[in-house]
Amino acid sequence: MIHKRSLVRRSAAVVAAGAAALVLAACGGDGSGDGSAGHGGHNATASSSAPASAPASAPASQGQHNAADVAFAKGMIPHHRQAVEMAGLAPGRAQSAEVKKLAEEIKKAQAPEIRTLSGWLTSWGEEVPAEGAMDHSMHGSGGMMTAAEMSELEDASGKAFDTAFMELMIKHHEGAVDMARTEQADGAYSPATRMAEEIIASQSAEIEQMNKLLGKD
Structure with a gap:
């Protein structure tokens, strides 16, 4: 009986640890997802377009x-x-x-x-x-x-x-x-x-x- 309870506790601990790992992975995935999108995803187009537009606006400030x-x-x-x-x-x-x-x-x-x-x-x-x-x-x-x-x-x-x-x-x-x-x-x-x-x-x-x-x- 005691042995069974020990196995249950261990199983619960493993499940809890696994759940925690999934939460951390999900959080880490969001962060890495933004980073990867910033290089190759859809968001990369928006973020990379900002520096590209800067040179075009520079002459405008001086007068075309x-x-x-x-x-x-x-x-x-x-x-x-x-x-x-x-x-x-x-x-x-x-x-x-x-x-x-x-x-x-x-x-x-x-x-x-x-x-x-x-x-x-x-x-x-x-x-x-x-x-x-x-x-x-x-x-x-x-x-x-x-x-x-x-x-x-x-x-x-x-x-x-x-x-x-x-x-x-x-x-x-x-x-x-x-x-x-x-x-x-x-x-x-x-x-x-x-x-x-x-x-x-x-x-x-x-x-x-x-x-x-x-x-x-």
Whole structure:
């Protein structure tokens, strides 16, 4: 009888121990199940997708840009540089006080924009057009002056300079406005499209001013 009770107790202990082992295994299985799902299960897709989405969101925080933005910056830098160079001729050659003031305003507006455009290209990993470098395909297009036109302007003085400066700058500004409108239509980088809007507004006003000084309005 005592032997039977001992066997019953041992059997109960074994059953209890087995039940405890099953509980522990179940708990351990839940933990390992999460871990395995994190690598190969369905949950792995969700957890692994988070790091994958991080790089995509990083550029968004800096502002997305596209090929049109790059083209705008690379084209506008030499365009602005030439305008600044033209404006730099006015103090020693212009006769009209209005022309001298206009030239100074052009320098003040466009020189900082050159620095901003260059900074964008650098941040995008793009090459900034070298100082003095010019895409020869741009000469005579986009309102850019040819080397001959620049030489004529350099050789002019007095009223002749004033007239040549304004006529050439009107053409130059019209080219910049066209470039800015293209950026507004096709660009994705909001600071660049805002700059384009400012260029359109300011240079259109200067075109109107120069036309009036030339007696064309």
